[in-house]
Amino acid sequence: MAGIYLHIPFCKQKCYYCDFYKVVSPKLLPDFISALKTEIKLQAGYLEKEQIETVYFGGGTPSSLSHAQINEIFSELQNNFQIDAHAEITFEANPDDLTAEYIAELQKTPINRISLGIQSFFDNDLKRMNRRHSGAEAIASVRRLQEAGYENISGDLIYGLPEQTSEKWSENLKLFFDLNIPHLSAYHLTYEKDTAFYKMLKSGKLAEHADKKSEEFFTTLLDLAHTNGFLQYEISNFAKLGLHSRHNSTYWTNTPYLGLGPSAHSYNRTSRQWNKADVKHYITELYEGKLCCETEILSKADLYNEFVMKNLRKVSGVNLHELESSFEESFKKIFWESARKYQASKHLEINKDSVFLSRSGMFISDRIISEMFYV
Ligand SMILES: C[S@@+](CC[C@H](N)C(=O)[O-])C[C@H]1O[C@@H](n2cnc3c(N)ncnc32)[C@H](O)[C@@H]1O
Numbered sequence: 001m002a003g004i005y006l007h008i009p010f011c012k013q014k015c016y017y018c019d020f021y022k023v024v025s026p027k028l029l030p031d032f033i034s035a036l037k038t039e040i041k042l043q044a045g046y047l048e049k050e051q052i053e054t055v056y057f058g059g060g061t062p063s064s065l066s067h068a069q070i071n072e073i074f075s076e077l078q079n080n081f082q083i084d085a086h087a088e089i090t091f092e093a094n095p096d097d098l099t100a101e102y103i104a105e106l107q108k109t110p111i112n113r114i115s116l117g118i119q120s121f122f123d124n125d126l127k128r129m130n131r132r133h134s135g136a137e138a139i140a141s142v143r144r145l146q147e148a149g150y151e152n153i154s155g156d157l158i159y160g161l162p163e164q165t166s167e168k169w170s171e172n173l174k175l176f177f178d179l180n181i182p183h184l185s186a187y188h189l190t191y192e193k194d195t196a197f198y199k200m201l202k203s204g205k206l207a208e209h210a211d212k213k214s215e216e217f218f219t220t221l222l223d224l225a226h227t228n229g230f231l232q233y234e235i236s237n238f239a240k241l242g243l244h245s246r247h248n249s250t251y252w253t254n255t256p257y258l259g260l261g262p263s264a265h266s267y268n269r270t271s272r273q274w275n276k277a278d279v280k281h282y283i284t285e286l287y288e289g290k291l292c293c294e295t296e297i298l299s300k301a302d303l304y305n306e307f308v309m310k311n312l313r314k315v316s317g318v319n320l321h322e323l324e325s326s327f328e329e330s331f332k333k334i335f336w337e338s339a340r341k342y343q344a345s346k347h348l349e350i351n352k353d354s355v356f357l358s359r360s361g362m363f364i365s366d367r368i369i370s371e372m373f374y375v
Pocket residue numbers: 017018019020059060061062092093094095116117118119156157158187188189190191192
């Protein structure tokens with residue numbers, strides 16, 4: 001079992017919070033598709049003939065592709081990989097791209113799950129983030145998808161936005177749950193270096209929320225998700241029973257995945273590989289039949305760190321039998337030192353089979369995970 005991620009690095013404009021790799025000019029799109037098809041062929045052996053259970057078109061903005069381009073890419077995948085007949089095939093879309101005509105085109109492709117970047121339903125938030133759509137457009141795009149028969153829909157929301165109040169965050173969640181879609185990814189805003197928001201923060205035009213406020217947003221998220229019948233399965237991900245993202249779950253389990261396109265990462269249990277974040281370079285290299293990735297063979301310490309990071313992000317936590325059978329004493333010693341410390345402060349819970357984050361632990365997960373790392 002394995003997954004494939006395709007990075008489509010084209011956006012019509014740059015959102016002020018986002019540091020994912022993208023370019024705004026569509027000029028290179030046709031050459032990018034040729035290069036992507038070459039990369040698919042060259043990487044056909046990476047997953048060692050494992051059955052592909054999930055394919056994820058991410059970005060950037062995959063909804064800048066036409067249905068013909070999606071099918072062209074997908075055919076190349078089918079020619080080179082064994083894609084399961086029931087594979088989950090996700091497509092990230094921006095609400096303003098999802099016109100009735102575009103959805104009709106999507107129906108001619110094998111895509112069976114849509115991940116929609118909603119971020120907020122408030123137009124002043126959207127404007128401030130430099131999003132291209134309004135809240136009403138996001139709602140209308142969900143309705144159109146549902147009318148066309150798409151049920152497996154996910155929405156992204158960002159909280160901790162500048163000047164966001166608890167009431168506005170609750171209202172955003174209420175509007176989300178009213179849409180009757182089965183999956184939610186909700187991320188606290190991070191001020192990433194090299195973004196417009198980061199510059200505004202540094203020049204004092206924006207202010208970060210105090211930790212206490214952020215924790216209140218997170219508590220509201222967990223409570224409202226629970227009340228609305230959503231199960232949290234990872235720090236930022238919630239789904240109706242059985243409708244979790246199978247693809248994202250590959251990242252948090254030990255499942256191999258291949259990332260294609262500029263900036264995409266791959267993992268095959270023994271090594272990590274990543275493509276340079278530069279679409280021009282990507283096209284030039286692949287035109288000459290060369291891959292443009294760097295590879296790192298994972299040491300025992302890297303494998304242990306990956307294990308802790310991936311498993312602690314899941315609500316089910318670290319499986320202790322797996323920890324016991326997979327790692328040497330030196331790693332387990334570090335693990336248990338931090339685990340006991342954070343158990344005492346009630347950030348971690350421990351039972352006979354697993355160690356997992358409590359609510360308050362989820363809120364400071366990055367700190368706990370980095371302390372458990374073997375350095
Ligand atoms: C790579 S983006 C692609 C989605 C799609 N292009 C769109 O904009 O709708 C995936 C998601 O990551 C989240 N995200 C990106 N940057 C973030 C940041 N700095 N803080 C919090 N969430 C962020 C957003 O919710 C976004 O929808």
